[in-house]
Amino acid sequence: MTTKTLNIQVNARNRAYALDGTSNDKILNLGLSNAVDLPYECGSGTCGTCKARLISGEICDQWPEAPGRKFLKLKKGEFLMCQCAAKTDSVIEVESFVHTMEAGACVPAPLKGRISSVKLLTPDVIFLQIALQQTVDFDAGQFMLVQFPEIVGFRGWSMVNYERHAKTLDFVIKKKPGGELSEWLFNNNCDGVEVDLFGPMGNATFYSRLAKNILCIAGGSGIAGIMSILSRASQDGYFSQYNGDVFFGVRTMKDAFFLDELSVLRGECGEKLNITIALSEEAAPDDARTDYPLLTFDQGFVHEVAGRHMEDRYQNLRAYLAGPPPLVNGSIGMLLRARVTTDNIRYDKFS
Amino acid sequence: MSWKKVCAVAEVPENALEKFEIDGIEIIIANYGSGFRAFPPRCPHMEEPLCDSGVLFDGMLTCTKHLWQWDMATGERTGIAEKELLFYDVKQEGEDIYAHVEQALVYEDDDDDEEEEDDDDFFNAD
Numbered sequence A: 001m002t003t004k005t006l007n008i009q010v011n012a013r014n015r016a017y018a019l020d021g022t023s024n025d026k027i028l029n030l031g032l033s034n035a036v037d038l039p040y041e042c043g044s045g046t047c048g049t050c051k052a053r054l055i056s057g058e059i060c061d062q063w064p065e066a067p068g069r070k071f072l073k074l075k076k077g078e079f080l081m082c083q084c085a086a087k088t089d090s091v092i093e094v095e096s097f098v099h100t101m102e103a104g105a106c107v108p109a110p111l112k113g114r115i116s117s118v119k120l121l122t123p124d125v126i127f128l129q130i131a132l133q134q135t136v137d138f139d140a141g142q143f144m145l146v147q148f149p150e151i152v153g154f155r156g157w158s159m160v161n162y163e164r165h166a167k168t169l170d171f172v173i174k175k176k177p178g179g180e181l182s183e184w185l186f187n188n189n190c191d192g193v194e195v196d197l198f199g200p201m202g203n204a205t206f207y208s209r210l211a212k213n214i215l216c217i218a219g220g221s222g223i224a225g226i227m228s229i230l231s232r233a234s235q236d237g238y239f240s241q242y243n244g245d246v247f248f249g250v251r252t253m254k255d256a257f258f259l260d261e262l263s264v265l266r267g268e269c270g271e272k273l274n275i276t277i278a279l280s281e282e283a284a285p286d287d288a289r290t291d292y293p294l295l296t297f298d299q300g301f302v303h304e305v306a307g308r309h310m311e312d313r314y315q316n317l318r319a320y321l322a323g324p325p326p327l328v329n330g331s332i333g334m335l336l337r338a339r340v341t342t343d344n345i346r347y348d349k350f351s
Numbered sequence B: 001m002s003w004k005k006v007c008a009v010a011e012v013p014e015n016a017l018e019k020f021e022i023d024g025i026e027i028i029i030a031n032y033g034s035g036f037r038a039f040p041p042r043c044p045h046m047e048e049p050l051c052d053s054g055v056l057f058d059g060m061l062t063c064t065k066h067l068w069q070w071d072m073a074t075g076e077r078t079g080i081a082e083k084e085l086l087f088y089d090v091k092q093e094g095e096d097i098y099a100h101v102e103q104a105l106v107y108e109d110d111d112d113d114e115e116e117e118d119d120d121d122f123f124n125a126d
Ligand SMILES: Cc1cc2nc3c(=O)[nH]c(=O)nc-3n(C[C@H](O)[C@H](O)[C@H](O)COP(=O)(O)OP(=O)(O)OC[C@H]3O[C@@H](n4cnc5c(N)ncnc54)[C@H](O)[C@@H]3O)c2cc1C
Pocket: A041, A042, A043, A044, A045, A046, A062, A063, A143, A152, A153, A154, A155, A156, A157, A158, A159, A171, A172, A173, A174, A175, A176, A178, A179, A180, A181, A182, A183, A202, A221, A222, A224, A225, A348, A349, A350, A351
């Protein structure tokens, strides 16, 4: 059976784009893979940022229960571009300005891969490596949408590794109580499972020509994208010139992971890189400091700990925030009060 | 309609956003240090409740959902914000704050032309 080509016209605030796709293509993915930078954040139906309005034609909503639909005015034909595909030629309207991606941007595309390594890092965090059928370029700090067979829907996962022409992608996944895919990963042997991916996505990206000090605040699995950023910065010798301050929030020492990897990065990058582990539910045990002499430990919510340690060191700085939305929102408030401008705040809310 | 007393000055400390209801209309009073502003309770972008998502500092209101910003002194949008915030006139008299509230201010998009026409049809019908 051949799949008919459909024309989807996107009327943005500044101009129109004509896209050729099929009824299998989510409209967001179709735009992004044509380097049209449609608005989105989660890419997976929760945040509502990708809303658009159907002007003519017919669409198919692949997840009518998506939480992001609470942001829509359904009567006005609004829908989530990340969950809907066109059924016929369609014209849609996007309220915001939409530009094409800059030359050299890593344009997202559909990918295929296979789980090639799985390791439990803490009782509720799993490390997972996906070997890709083709190589992929991504920026440090980006994420992929990943779909498992038999589990409906793509999940956003941030890459931990950083390399050009990557053949494998590393992820850390936190078990979400009642979460369909994360619980499945903990209860099944997923080694060798074939998965579909779409990406890379996200604009909380780091590149060395940034030429600014960097501040990273992460909670739980939010450390994933920060590891990628640190990896790239370390490869480029970035911290010989600029400061890096990393705050990694977990509940207790039992929930902490990547402490060896963070110690190695601190060793490679030297004194301009400070890494602090913030424990929200306990004081740091004495042996933490002896076991990880290159890391700092403190108690409190991670953005509060960051606020205490940063004091007035916010000049010429770009901040990267990742993790649960309350942590990211709290960190944004802290940064605004420290007079960090919004163009220097990049975030991924793991909604 | 007229100026309505909303609250006492002391109820809205500097850099605070407080929500009040006047004749069934919800409004936020913002104390930006050198003055007060009154505006509808939801972000003009995606209707986040600004009392929770808003951060007021240095005379700037930021919605933390997508970082849209408005300058409280000039009332203008700045940075990546794509829509203006709508304001009720506000004044301070003695220890109290008053707002000029005739009807709830709604963002253009919340009240589509078609629907307005529908409403007219409804009222003018037959
Ligand atoms: C930008 C971004 C980066 C992220 N990075 C990470 C990371 O590095 N590590 C990590 O642990 N978590 C990350 N998350 C969170 C992650 O995407 C999942 O939400 C989380 O792992 C829970 O998944 P779950 O399947 O267990 O939970 P569930 O509650 O079952 O599902 C979670 C999400 O899956 C999608 N989904 C569920 N059902 C459907 C359906 N029927 N159709 C379509 N979509 C559906 C939705 O997006 C939903 O919110 C990230 C999230 C975002 C937005």
